Amino acid sequence: MMRDDPIRRLPMLLSALLALALSVVPLPTAVDALRPDFLALVVFYWSIEAPRAGGLGLAFFGGLALDVTQGMVLGQHALALTLMAAWATNLRLRLRVFSMLSQSLTIFAMLTGYQFVLFWVDGATGNPVVAYSRWLAPVIGGLLWPLVAGILKRSRGR
């Protein structure tokens, strides 16, 4: 009961802002395609640990911000993040007791779903991207999950 407290929104917002910044930091072209979806990881974390602090709202508006900074169709990342954040919120009780490995695997599945929604919207709006490297980002994201979760846990001061 104590874990769902909605009180501390500041670390949530700050971490989302940082993730947004990380998603536009210039990287060499070779590794650019491998950039993990930082904002998705952060949104998943808060959806799992503090869903009542507004995980879905964070997902929607964070996604909108991502659409603007990435120059994509408005609503694309918002849709993908909202759907996957809802999934993460729904699974949160199980996820909290999972081992790190199972958590990472689940997060990997969610990130893949996230990419799939993006992929689908890309296709539906007439800008299909056929690069296979797009599906590598979820792998990197899954591998990074323990690190991201650890850092965010510290940020809550627990």
Added chain:
Amino acid sequence: MVAFRNNDASGRTTGLLLRCVLYSLLALGLIILDKRYAHLVQIRRVLSVAAYPVQLAVASPFEGWDWFRENVSSRESLRADKARLEAELRLANFRLQRYEALEAESQRLRALRDNTVGVTDRFIIGNIMDLDMDAFRERVLVDKGARDGVFMGQAVLDAGGVFGQVARVEELTSEVILVSDAAHAIPVQVNRNGLRTIAQGTGDTSRLKLPYLSTSADVVVGDLLVTSGLGGGFPAGYPVGTVSEVKRDPAQSLADVEVRPAAALDRSRELMFVWLRPDAPVAPPKAAPATTLPAAAPKTAAAAPATPPAASKSAATKSAATTPPAPAQTGAPKK
């Protein structure tokens, strides 16, 4: 996804499904509005101004580092740079000597043909912001926007040649789509013989392709491609690239031609936004008459009489943002 209403200890996340559906519908609505009706230009503008501080905060350390490196560069390298720049300037001035006279002459001859193509009027310089956009699209963010008069579809050049065009204008920034983006196409002309076609991006900054040239088209490795000025988006006569490979398969009707872009697409930092001179018609108002001056564009007139200018104009206008339509004005083969 099983039941969304989890009766867990907190018991308060009921309505998750409802909120999820609401937000998703909202997002879908945004996608449709943005894509189909372009109603969201104003909203996006406001949002992008809000995002600007974040973008600036990310970009400035990198720009600061560049500035730092520039300021501590040694006397030796400065002298070397100076010598190189002087040599380049000398060469450029040498080439420029006859430029004014030639341009005037060209305009006069074109006026005789009633065929003045777009001429640049003025330009501003913009800097590419040190930010990564979507990894799978060839786009950059530039620090000039609607406030500076940048407009949708505006031609963008760099020191080497045509860089791309403006794909989206925000208040303070604009998004430039590179000529190498897979969704970009630009009307071009072979400088040697005036053969007109369309150059398409490939998604790779180091090459473009000419998909609409027949196997018998007169194009060889090393040919310089320049903008044809048709379609009105781009000023005429700016280098787009050089032909790097021509594959002719006799079994195919179209040749496979690759082009190396003239602009330094992956290295340029400074871009030029170009305005066309307002009094110059952007494309030939009517087809070049048969009595055209032979010296002006001998083979163009011969190869593509009557219809092509109009056809390629519409083609080029459409091709501004998306892929071009049919290979309409591929330019008749000639030997």
